Amino acid sequence: MSPETLLPPLSTVEPAAPFSPADFDRVVMTTYSRFPITLERGAGCRVWDTEGKVYLDFVAGIATCTLGHAHPVLVEAVTTQIQKLHHVSNLYYIREQGELAQWIVDHSCGDRVFFCNSGAEANEGAIKLARKYAHDVQDIQYPVILTAKASFHGRTMATITATGQEKYQKGFDPLLPGFEYVEYNDIQALENAIGDLDEGNRRVGAILLEPLQGEGGVRPGELEYFLRVRKICDENNLLLMLDEVQVGMGRTGKLWGYENLGIEPDVFTSAKGLAGGIPIGALVCKESCNVFGPGNHASTFGGNPFACAAGLAVAHTIEKEGLLQNVQARGEQLRKQLRAIANQFPNLFTEVRGWGLINGIELSAETAITSIDVVKAAMERGLLLVPAGPKVVRFVPPLIVSAAEVDEAAGIFGEAIGAIASLP
Numbered sequence: 502m503s504p505e506t507l508l509p510p511l512s513t514v515e516p517a518a519p520f521s522p523a524d525f526d527r528v529v530m531t532t533y534s535r536f537p538i539t540l541e542r543g544a545g546c547r548v549w550d551t552e553g554k555v556y557l558d559f560v561a562g563i564a565t566c567t568l569g570h571a572h573p574v575l576v577e578a579v580t581t582q583i584q585k586l587h588h589v590s591n592l593y594y595i596r597e598q599g600e601l602a603q604w605i606v607d608h609s610c611g612d613r614v615f616f617c618n619s620g621a622e623a624n625e626g627a628i629k630l631a632r633k634y635a636h637d638v639q640d641i642q643y644p645v646i647l648t649a650k651a652s653f654h655g656r657t658m659a660t661i662t663a664t665g666q667e668k669y670q671k672g673f674d675p676l677l678p679g680f681e682y683v684e685y686n687d688i689q690a691l692e693n694a695i696g697d698l699d700e701g702n703r704r705v706g707a708i709l710l711e712p713l714q715g716e717g718g719v720r721p722g723e724l725e726y727f728l729r730v731r732k733i734c735d736e737n738n739l740l741l742m743l744d745e746v747q748v749g750m751g752r753t754g755k756l757w758g759y760e761n762l763g764i765e766p767d768v769f770t771s772a773k774g775l776a777g778g779i780p781i782g783a784l785v786c787k788e789s790c791n792v793f794g795p796g797n798h799a800s801t802f803g804g805n806p807f808a809c810a811a812g813l814a815v816a817h818t819i820e821k822e823g824l825l826q827n828v829q830a831r832g833e834q835l836r837k838q839l840r841a842i843a844n845q846f847p848n849l850f851t852e853v854r855g856w857g858l859i860n861g862i863e864l865s866a867e868t869a870i871t872s873i874d875v876v877k878a879a880m881e882r883g884l885l886l887v888p889a890g891p892k893v894v895r896f897v898p899p900l901i902v903s904a905a906e907v908d909e910a911a912g913i914f915g916e917a918i919g920a921i922a923s924l925p
């Protein structure tokens with residue numbers, strides 16, 4: 502039987518039972534404060550909820566749905582792949598995994614790729630790689646990884662430890678040893694930490710940074726800072742590892758965030774947008790730090806044919822449709838429009854910042870209005886946005902977003918702000 506004949510004809514499918522958030526809340530752990538809507542369908546940059554209300558999606562699964570929703574190329578790729586072969590063990594060669602790794606190697610500074618399923622897992626891999634490199638190559642008995650304050654690297658034990666924000670660590674100690682934190686974009690702080698930590702067999706072996714801090718408030722890395730960080734790493738034989746989970750795969754208008762900073766990392770990680778919303782993660786390194794051998798690291802699902810076929814579809818579409826140019830143009834358009842709104846309400850906003858299609862508007866510390874208030878007001882008017890901390894509202898639409906959709910989003914945002922500003 503062909504796969505189509507295994508599917509029941511549409512007319513015989515039971516109509517879906519009405520969805521109940523209360524039932525959901527009884528059985529799903531309450532690790533999220535959820536907004537009270539349920540999304541059930543999407544097309545392009547729009548999503549529909551169970552009430553039939555349509556939203557312009559400037560969240561995109563948090564910087565994940567690179568090609569938007571139901572993109573024909575992605576639909577075709579995953580449909581074809583699941584009919585052919587969706588999962589096999591890494592005990593065997595996997596064609597699609599090799600092809601996606603080749604594409605990444607051809608389009609980045611990296612030479613070697615390890616695939617996993619999420620951003621946190623990719624960063625776990627980077628942390629393990631850094632420790633093995635410290636023992637095998639740097640001859641450090643107790644290696645320390647420096648990360649930045651206000652960073653975000655994931656929710657596993659190692660990655661909450663790497664994350665320089667106490668709110669993610671609270672309640673989960675003991676954290677992992679071997680991490681220290683420095684102020685982001687502050688070269689003196691970094692130099693001091695490297696000097697202070699040099700105790701012979703306990704010293705810094707690697708530095709892990711985001712090219713632009715996403716969750717920490719959409720804070721772009723400074724060119725001058727990263728040039729100096731690269732130089733310090735070269736002079737001291739330290740690994741420079743960049744967390745590209747949120748900004749990689751075209752989000753900034755360059756394929757990788759580091760291309761905005763005039764440097765190449767030794768190691769970088771990717772996940773969110775890499776397969777357009779199909780779970781995937783990748784750890785990429787240069788040959789010089791390719792210290793993993795058989796048995797050192799593994800993942801059951803990592804790099805399976807399904808996820809890698811999705812990744813290849815995203816990769817080829819970014820190239821074929823010239824999406825990087827669109828990201829740059831739409832990003833400039835959006836920042837210009839957001840700055841115009843910020844200028845209309847100088848008491849409410851302090852700054853609009855970002856690269857390509859990762860942008861944030863920061864609320865003034867003086868106003869009581871929070872990012873959640875703004876996100877709710879926009880949501881009521883049909884625009885989905887996501888906070889990046891208590892005072893920054895983040896705009897991360899699909900990379901296919903059109904000029905008309907950016908205009909529309911800015912219009913809705915302006916109305917939402919107007920309504921908030923007029924409240925007593």
Ligand SMILES: *Cc1c(COP(=O)(O)O)cnc(C)c1O
Nearest residue numbers: 619620621653654655715746747
């Ligand atoms: C989202 C994110 C992560 C974690 O990714 P998950 O897939 O949620 O594990 C790590 N680093 C950065 C910079 C992120 O934005």
